Amino acid sequence: MAKKFVYHYFNIKGRGEIPRLLFAAAGVEYTDDRIEFSDWPNIKGTTPLGALPYLEVDGQKFPESVAIARYLANEFGLAGKSNLDKLKIDVLVDQMILLRESAVTMHFEKDETKKVELMKKFKEEQLPKCFGYIEKALSENSSGFLVGDQLTWGDLALIDLDDMLHNFGNLINLDNFPKLTAHKKQIEASPQISTYLKHRPVTSH
Amino acid sequence: MEKKYVYHYFNLKGRGETPRLLFAAAGVEYKDDRVEFSDWPKVKGTTPLGALPYLEVDGQKIPESVAIARYLANEFGLAGKSNLDKTKVDVLVEQMIAIRESLVVLNSEKDEAKKAELMKKFNEEQIPKCFGYIEKTLSENSSGFLVGDQVTWGDLALIDLDGMLSNLGNSVNLDKFPKVVAHRKKVEALPRISTYLKNRPVTPY
Numbered sequence: 001m002a003k004k005f006v007y008h009y010f011n012i013k014g015r016g017e018i019p020r021l022l023f024a025a026a027g028v029e030y031t032d033d034r035i036e037f038s039d040w041p042n043i044k045g046t047t048p049l050g051a052l053p054y055l056e057v058d059g060q061k062f063p064e065s066v067a068i069a070r071y072l073a074n075e076f077g078l079a080g081k082s083n084l085d086k087l088k089i090d091v092l093v094d095q096m097i098l099l100r101e102s103a104v105t106m107h108f109e110k111d112e113t114k115k116v117e118l119m120k121k122f123k124e125e126q127l128p129k130c131f132g133y134i135e136k137a138l139s140e141n142s143s144g145f146l147v148g149d150q151l152t153w154g155d156l157a158l159i160d161l162d163d164m165l166h167n168f169g170n171l172i173n174l175d176n177f178p179k180l181t182a183h184k185k186q187i188e189a190s191p192q193i194s195t196y197l198k199h200r201p202v203t204s205h
Numbered sequence: 206m207e208k209k210y211v212y213h214y215f216n217l218k219g220r221g222e223t224p225r226l227l228f229a230a231a232g233v234e235y236k237d238d239r240v241e242f243s244d245w246p247k248v249k250g251t252t253p254l255g256a257l258p259y260l261e262v263d264g265q266k267i268p269e270s271v272a273i274a275r276y277l278a279n280e281f282g283l284a285g286k287s288n289l290d291k292t293k294v295d296v297l298v299e300q301m302i303a304i305r306e307s308l309v310v311l312n313s314e315k316d317e318a319k320k321a322e323l324m325k326k327f328n329e330e331q332i333p334k335c336f337g338y339i340e341k342t343l344s345e346n347s348s349g350f351l352v353g354d355q356v357t358w359g360d361l362a363l364i365d366l367d368g369m370l371s372n373l374g375n376s377v378n379l380d381k382f383p384k385v386v387a388h389r390k391k392v393e394a395l396p397r398i399s400t401y402l403k404n405r406p407v408t409p410y
Binding site: 048049070084133 | 253268279293
């Protein structure tokens with residue numbers, strides 16, 4: 001019997017978009033419960049850890065968007081074929097999460113002096129380090145995907161990160177990373193993803 | 206043919222102990238390469254991401270201690286029996302990582318006033334939240350393990366965190382969490398773990 005999935009998150013991409021991309025890539029039905037900020041105080045107490053997103057499956061509630069994404073990827077066969085490939089994806093996703101957190105911290109920093117400092121570190125150290133590692137992984141894999149010869153959740157996490165960095169005031173110039181540019185085109189052109197991107201709600205971030 | 210593992214980390218528990226606990230729990234041989242701080246400048250350039258730990262397996266170098274731990278857990282059958290159980294472990298480990306990261310930030314804060322603020326938040330919000338969740342999880346599982354009916358890497362990550370919190374100036378009173386206290390006794394008494402703990406190098410942290 002097919003599992004019933006309900007995915008609860010705010011009506012944004014934010015930290016919660018990768019699971020939605022996974023449902024789309026796998027062609028699996030789910031309830032996409034998008035919560036309005038105004039309803040959040042009422043809902044908070046019903047979540048496992050007082051935060052969003054959480055996934056409901058078989059009557060159980062699971063928080064933590066990365067753990068959810070990994071779970072769905074494994075359920076849908078989009079996690080990589082071997083244990084070692086799964087590890088490679090985990091490592092790549094870890095880099096993306098670090099960069100995301102740095103970008104968020106920097107974006108919301110109110111102290112102007114500190115913000116300039118964070119921006120410098122971001123552009124000169126963190127971004128080149130993360131995307132250098134990703135560009136290298138892509139160069140070493142002829143399929144054009146991050147790991148292995150087919151789409152994995154790592155690829156979806158990457159297009160989501162690209163998107164976020166563009167939303168936060170064009171933090172990344174993809175021209176410096178030709179493999180990454182090609183990757184984005186390749187993933188976004190795949191039929192299920194392309195359709196999903198055309199129809200998903202338009203949100204500020 | 207058996208895999209050859211070399212695990213590279215400093216001569217500390219620090220962020221790198223959970224993989225060592227995994228090798229011990231599984232009874233799997235590996236080379237435990239403990240890097241001296243004085244050698245670090247030479248070693249740094251040979252690592253995948255300029256940091257430790259990294260695992261060498263099948264001639265490949267993989268960084269990120271949590272990803273390494275998850276990989277080894279899956280290799281050794283210590284990851285949980287179902288995809289849902291694996292996700293439950295992932296979610297629990299995420300909470301533990303958050304505590305660990307908060308402690309690192311706290312310990313490196315130089316401004317005394319800010320440090321006191323962070324300490325208050327740590328003791329009054331973060332510890333109760335994380336360990337409340339863990340205590341609840343243990344209460345709902347009669348085996349005494351975190352997830353399922355046998356030891357998983359989640360249990361090893363927890364005793365590692367417990368150990369870190371009892372260390373040096375990090376003293377946190379976990380007596381409020383009787384299931385956690387019982388869990389630590391139980392896991393540390395498992396034959397392979399007990400032997401490992403007796404024989405591992407004594408390090409300050």
